[in-house]
Amino acid sequence: MEAARFINQIQIPKNPNRRFSRPPLDFPRIIRASSSSTSQVPLLPFAVSLSLLSSGFGGQQEPKSYRGPKPSKNLVADFVSRNDDSVRSLPIYVGGASLLAVLFNRAVSGIAPVADASSSQSRADLLALGLAVTNLLTGLVWLSIRPKTITPVEPEGVDCKVLEPNLPASILSELLWAWESIKVATCCKSLVIVYNGICLLQIGMAAKSPDANKAVLVNTDKLMTGSVYQGVFKSKAQSYLANLSLYPGRSELPFLPPNTQAVILQPLGDKGIAVIGGNTIRGFTSSDQAWISSIGEKLDATLGRCFLDSDEISQETDR
Amino acid sequence: MSIQICSFPLHPRFSLRACSQTAARSTRIFARTENESSRSDQQQLNLSVLRFTFGIPGLDESYLPRWIGYGFGSLILLNHFSASAPISESQLRSEALGLSLAAFSIALPYFGKFLKGSEVEKRSLPDEGEQVFVISSSIGDSLKEDLAWATYVLLRNTSTVAVMISIQGELCVRGYWNCPGQMPKAQLHDWFKRNVDEIGLADVKETLYFPQYAGSALSWDILPDGTRSVFVQPLVHNIDESEKMDGFLLVASTAGYAYSDKDRAWIGAMADKFRG
Numbered sequence: 001m002e003a004a005r006f007i008n009q010i011q012i013p014k015n016p017n018r019r020f021s022r023p024p025l026d027f028p029r030i031i032r033a034s035s036s037s038t039s040q041v042p043l044l045p046f047a048v049s050l051s052l053l054s055s056g057f058g059g060q061q062e063p064k065s066y067r068g069p070k071p072s073k074n075l076v077a078d079f080v081s082r083n084d085d086s087v088r089s090l091p092i093y094v095g096g097a098s099l100l101a102v103l104f105n106r107a108v109s110g111i112a113p114v115a116d117a118s119s120s121q122s123r124a125d126l127l128a129l130g131l132a133v134t135n136l137l138t139g140l141v142w143l144s145i146r147p148k149t150i151t152p153v154e155p156e157g158v159d160c161k162v163l164e165p166n167l168p169a170s171i172l173s174e175l176l177w178a179w180e181s182i183k184v185a186t187c188c189k190s191l192v193i194v195y196n197g198i199c200l201l202q203i204g205m206a207a208k209s210p211d212a213n214k215a216v217l218v219n220t221d222k223l224m225t226g227s228v229y230q231g232v233f234k235s236k237a238q239s240y241l242a243n244l245s246l247y248p249g250r251s252e253l254p255f256l257p258p259n260t261q262a263v264i265l266q267p268l269g270d271k272g273i274a275v276i277g278g279n280t281i282r283g284f285t286s287s288d289q290a291w292i293s294s295i296g297e298k299l300d301a302t303l304g305r306c307f308l309d310s311d312e313i314s315q316e317t318d319r
Numbered sequence: 320m321s322i323q324i325c326s327f328p329l330h331p332r333f334s335l336r337a338c339s340q341t342a343a344r345s346t347r348i349f350a351r352t353e354n355e356s357s358r359s360d361q362q363q364l365n366l367s368v369l370r371f372t373f374g375i376p377g378l379d380e381s382y383l384p385r386w387i388g389y390g391f392g393s394l395i396l397l398n399h400f401s402a403s404a405p406i407s408e409s410q411l412r413s414e415a416l417g418l419s420l421a422a423f424s425i426a427l428p429y430f431g432k433f434l435k436g437s438e439v440e441k442r443s444l445p446d447e448g449e450q451v452f453v454i455s456s457s458i459g460d461s462l463k464e465d466l467a468w469a470t471y472v473l474l475r476n477t478s479t480v481a482v483m484i485s486i487q488g489e490l491c492v493r494g495y496w497n498c499p500g501q502m503p504k505a506q507l508h509d510w511f512k513r514n515v516d517e518i519g520l521a522d523v524k525e526t527l528y529f530p531q532y533a534g535s536a537l538s539w540d541i542l543p544d545g546t547r548s549v550f551v552q553p554l555v556h557n558i559d560e561s562e563k564m565d566g567f568l569l570v571a572s573t574a575g576y577a578y579s580d581k582d583r584a585w586i587g588a589m590a591d592k593f594r595g
C-alpha cells in the first residue's frame with residue numbers, strides 16, 4: 001500500500017556532500033542586519049486568557065498567547081532583492097572608481113606611476129589596486145550569472161472547470177486542492193487529470209473551440225492512444241516539455257490553449273496522467289517538478305483506492 | 320477495504336538510506352526533458368563564466384572576495400606599521416582607499432547571497448537530536464495517512480530536517496528533534512504538546528519566517544542544535560465565513576535562508592490540505 005510506504009520510508013535523505021563541519025557562514029560580518037529580534041511579544045495577562053476559557057469556545061481550551069519573537073525585516077536582503085540589476089553592477093563601478101582614484105592619487109602627489117614594490121607608497125597602491133581588480137571581477141561574475149528573465153505569456157483561451165460528475169466528495173476536494181496548490185506555487189494555468197480512461201478534471205485555461213465560445217473538451221480515447229501518453233506510460237516517469245512549441249506531439253494536446261509555453265506530463269501510477277500547462281518557457285523549476293511528482297503519487301494513491309472500491313462494489317452487485 | 324497504517328510502533332532508530340536521487344536542492348527525480356533538455360537546467364544554474372580559481376572542488380569561490388579582503392587588508396596594515404616615519408599624505412590616502420575597498424570586499428559575499436540565482440546552502444544533518452516520528456493516536460486513519468504523506472514530502476522536497484503539524488491540538492512530528500531519548504510514543508506526544516503550549520505556537524496568526532535563527536534569540540529547546548531557518552504557517556479553519564486558526568505547520572532546517580518564496584508557497588499549499 002503506497003500509504004504505508006510513505007510512512008515507512010526514510011525520513012531524511014543523506015546529502016552526499018554532507019560535511020560535519022558547519023557551513024562557512026560564521027565569519028564575523030561587518031554589516032550586521034540580523035533578522036531575529038530579541039524583543040518579546042508582551043504576554044497576554046492571565047486574566048484575559050482565563051476569561052476566554054470561561055466563555056467556552058466550543059469546549060476547546062483557548063491556546064496561550066504566542067510568546068516568541070517576531071521576525072524583523074532584513075533591510076539589506078530587501079534592498080538587494082528589489083534592486084537586483086543595480087547591485088550586480090555595483091562592484092564594477094566601485095572597482096573602476098578606486099582604480100582611477102589610485103592612479104589619480106599617484107599623479108597628484110607627483111610620484112611616477114610605475115608599478116614597483118620599492119617604496120611603501122607603491123606597496124600600498126598595489127594592494128589597493130589588487131582589491132579594486134577583485135571587485136571588478138566579482139561584479140563581472142555576478143553579471144554573468146544573472147538568470148535570464150522570461151516573460152510569461154497570457155494563454156489564449158477560455159476559463160473552464162469541467163468535473164466528472166458523481167465523484168465522492170473527498171476525491172473532489174483532493175483534486176481541487178491539487179489544482180489550487182499547483183496554480184499558486186507555479187506558473188501553471190491549465191490542469192487536466194485523466195484516470196482509468198475517464199477525464200476527471202479539466203480546469204484552468206482551455207483552448208477555445210472554433211465554432212462555439214466554449215472550451216475544447218478532452219477526448220480521452222484519442223489522448224490515451226496518442227504517442228504522448230504512450231511515451232509517458234512506458235517510461236513511468238515525469239516528462240517536462242520546457243518549450244512546447246518545439247515539440248511535435250503538440251497536436252495531441254488540443255485542449256490546451258494554443259500558446260501554452262511549457263507542459264509537465266505526470267503519470268499517475270499505471271492508470272492515469274496529469275497534464276499541467278504553464279505560461280512561461282522553462283517555467284517549472286526542478287523543485288516544482290519534484291513537488292508535482294509527489295502530488296502525482298498522492299493522487300494516484302487516493303484515486304486508486306477510490307476506483308478499486310467502486311470496482312469491488314460493482315463486482316459484488318453483479319454477482 | 321481497510322487501510323493498514325502502521326504508524327505504531329515505529330522504532331525511532333531509522334537507518335538513513337542514502338537516496339542519491341534526492342539531494343537537497345538540485346532534485347532531478349523523474350525529470351526527463353524532451354527537446355531543449357540542457358537549457359531547462361539553466362533555470363537554476365549557477366553558471367560562472369569567469370572563474371577566479373580553476374574550479375577546485377570543495378573551494379567555495381563566492382567567498383573568495385572575503386578572503387582577499389581580509390588578506391590584502393592585513394597586508395595594508397602591515398605595510399603601514401612597518402613603514403619608516405614620516406608617512407606621506409598620499410600614502411595615507413591610498414591606504415584609506417585600500418582599507419575601505421577591503422571592507423567592501425569582505426561584505427560582498429553577504430550581498431551576493433540575496434541576488435537571484437545564487438546558490439542555496441545545502442542542509443546538513445544536525446549533530447545532536449533524535450530522529451522521531453510521532454502521530455497522535457486520536458485522529459482518523461485518513462487524516463493520519465495525509466499527515467504522514469505531508470511530512471514525508473516536506474522532508475524530501477525542501478531542505479527541512481524537522482517538521483511538525485498540529486491540527487486542533489493533535490500533533491504529527493517527524494524528523495530530528497531535541498527530545499529526550501528513550502520515551503515511549505504516547506509520552507513523547509504529550510511532551511511535544513506541553514512544549515508547544517509553552518511556546519504558544521497554536522496562537523500564531525500569520526506566517527513567521529526566521530531565516531537566521533540563532534539559538535539564543537528563540538529559546539525553542541525542542542528544535543535541534545544547528546537549526547538555522549524556521550518557518551511557521553498557521554492553518555486556517557473556515558467556519559461560517561469567519562477564519563479561525565486551527566493549528567500550524569512548522570518546518571525547520573539546518574541551512575540558513577532555506578525557504579525561498581517558492582518553497583514557502585508550496586509549504587502554504589501543503590498547509591491548505593489540512594484546512595478545516
